[in-house]
Amino acid sequence: MSKKTKAFLYNLAGFIAFFVPTWFIGANLLKMEDFWPKIIAFAVSLFLSPKFQFLKTAEGDKIFMKWLFVKGIKEVK
Template sequence: MKPKFKVLVYNFLGFAILFIIFRFGLNLILQLESFYMSLIAAIAASFLAPKFAVVKKEGVDKIVMKWIFMKGFKEL
């Protein structure tokens, strides 16, 4: 599997897992319309989800991760 495809899958999974957790968590706490709960969950998930990218380091494609809870980049 190419690194760019892996990055796409990792970004999607990170967002999707957090979105589902926030969506159902908000449903338990707040009694809003489903559109507004989904909108709040999407904004929160996109802000808190880790971001993955492909960088070319020494001629080799490497996957790196940036997250707001970590300082700097982590190489995978």
């Protein structure tokens, strides 16, 4: 699997990890209806999920991560 694909899958997994619980809380526990739980879950997930970026550097292909809860930009091994 290429590092570009891994970066995409990491982004997807991070987004889903925040989207599903937030959507469940909004839809079931707070009894919101229609599209509001999905909209709120999308906004929360977009803000809280880590961002992964694939870059070609002089040392080779690398994946970097930026997240609200981690200071700075980290390289993913």
